[in-house]
Amino acid sequence: MKLFQEQTRLIRFEQIILPHLAAAYNLARWLTRNDQDAEDLVQEAYLRAFKFFDSFQGDDGRKWLLTIVRNTFYSRLSQQRRLTTDTAYDEELHDGGSEAYNPEKLVLQNMDKKMLEQALEELPLAYREVIVLRELEDFSYKEIANLVGVPVGTVMSRLARARKSLQQGLGQRLKVEVRDDLR
Amino acid sequence: MTCAEVQKLLTAYTDGELDLVRNLVIEQHIQDCGDCQKLYQSQQNLRKALRTGSLYYAPPPGLDKRIHKVLLKENKPVRAAGWSRRWLAIPVALVIFLGIGWVIVQNLTGASKTERLSQEVVAGHVRSLMVNHLADVISTDQHTVKPWFNGKLDFAPTVEDFSDKGFPLAGGRLDYLDNRPVAALVYHRREHTINLFIWPTETGSPRLETQNLTRQGYQLFYWAKGSMNYWVISDLNGAELADFVKLVQSQ
Numbered sequence: 139m140k141l142f143q144e145q146t147r148l149i150r151f152e153q154i155i156l157p158h159l160a161a162a163y164n165l166a167r168w169l170t171r172n173d174q175d176a177e178d179l180v181q182e183a184y185l186r187a188f189k190f191f192d193s194f195q196g197d198d199g200r201k202w203l204l205t206i207v208r209n210t211f212y213s214r215l216s217q218q219r220r221l222t223t224d225t226a227y228d229e230e231l232h233d234g235g236s237e238a239y240n241p242e243k244l245v246l247q248n249m250d251k252k253m254l255e256q257a258l259e260e261l262p263l264a265y266r267e268v269i270v271l272r273e274l275e276d277f278s279y280k281e282i283a284n285l286v287g288v289p290v291g292t293v294m295s296r297l298a299r300a301r302k303s304l305q306q307g308l309g310q311r312l313k314v315e316v317r318d319d320l321r
Numbered sequence: 322m323t324c325a326e327v328q329k330l331l332t333a334y335t336d337g338e339l340d341l342v343r344n345l346v347i348e349q350h351i352q353d354c355g356d357c358q359k360l361y362q363s364q365q366n367l368r369k370a371l372r373t374g375s376l377y378y379a380p381p382p383g384l385d386k387r388i389h390k391v392l393l394k395e396n397k398p399v400r401a402a403g404w405s406r407r408w409l410a411i412p413v414a415l416v417i418f419l420g421i422g423w424v425i426v427q428n429l430t431g432a433s434k435t436e437r438l439s440q441e442v443v444a445g446h447v448r449s450l451m452v453n454h455l456a457d458v459i460s461t462d463q464h465t466v467k468p469w470f471n472g473k474l475d476f477a478p479t480v481e482d483f484s485d486k487g488f489p490l491a492g493g494r495l496d497y498l499d500n501r502p503v504a505a506l507v508y509h510r511r512e513h514t515i516n517l518f519i520w521p522t523e524t525g526s527p528r529l530e531t532q533n534l535t536r537q538g539y540q541l542f543y544w545a546k547g548s549m550n551y552w553v554i555s556d557l558n559g560a561e562l563a564d565f566v567k568l569v570q571s572q
Contacts, residue, residue: 143538145396145447146447152389154512156389176378184388258371274371274376305363305367
């Protein structure tokens with residue numbers, strides 16, 4: 139009977155959680171910025187999720203799984219941080235200055251995928267993840283707040299700053315490209 | 322509102338996350354103020370580029386299978402170390418032997434017909450989830466599902482969609498319970514699947530009030546009414562499943 143129960147638990151888990159593999163991988167890929175690390179992260183997250191499946195309240199499997207992907211990533215990161223100190227992150231530092239930027243220079247229609255990808259990859263983690271959760275996963279502010287574990291107001295300000303630095307990053311890329319074209 | 326204040330809220334405005342009042346104020350402001358409008362436009366452009374830029378990374382092929390393998394391995398019960406399989410075979414054989422004997426005795430006494438049936442219902446439910454064999458006729462339309470049973474069963478089950486009550490019909494299939502083919506209707510509640518089994522009662526059997534059981538983590542309800550047996554099973558919580566039962570009974 140125990141074996142049978144374990145089987146049905148696995149079947150149930152795979153039925154409810156496995157369909158969100160694409161979302162899990164996408165988030166993992168954007169967090170790690172690397173194919174192999176993303177795959178490892180997703181596998182580890184699925185194992186963890188399976189372990190804690192009894193704590194799943196049955197509301198939103200995608201949000202639940204992505205929370206675990208994210209937590210797994212950060213606990214790995216803190217292990218690595220002990221070895222190397224990098225990407226010290228400070229919200230104020232990444233504010234990108236308070237002077238107004240000129241939106242007219244941003245001809246976003248000309249933007250190709252590669253540029254967008256690079257600009258998003260260059261964002262600090264805390265910004266990158268809110269953009270992915272908002273624009274690619276279409277979560278509401280409240281859901282993101284819940285998933286990331288910060289107040290809704292913080293989600294809003296992070297998104298604002300994230301978009302600003304994204305636009306700045308794209309603006310610089312466009313400038314470089316124009317210069318190359320003129321040469 | 323000043324431009325600075327508006328610009329602070331522009332992100333939330335773009336995302337449609339502002340309350341109605343501030344939403345209107347900003348909408349008005351953007352129409353009147355060229356600078357803020359440009360900023361808003363650039364936010365919109367960025368949003369559009371991100372959303373249509375196919376930035377979504379697809380998982381590598383076969384990753385789902387690899388995860389399945391890892392989970393299967395994880396799920397295996399840990400064997401007592403040092404025990405050879407040969408030694409294990411004796412108690413296992415004994416258990417199987419006793420099990421068969423127990424089943425025979427149970428069948429002979431007939432005392433636990435309900436128990437046997439509930440096991441069959443659980444097995445039917447799990448089987449239906451296991452191999453993508455939830456429904457033979459996949460439809461949310463009761464007028465498609467009901468005629469499908471014609472000619473496949475010697476009775477006509479009542480089929481009703483409860484979408485408006487939060488239990489959408491997902492389809493139907495044939496199953497086998499209590500030594501006869503039965504109608505199985507499939508409903509959904511969020512991520513949960515509900516199986517409703519229906520078949521005729523033996524002639525002369527009395528009306529049965531709603532009973533509730535829990536088997537292997539599943540909630541089961543059963544009753545007999547209008548010369549039909551009804552069994553409902555799901556991993557949904559008991560309270561919500563009871564609501565579903567009431568809906569079915571009110572048909």
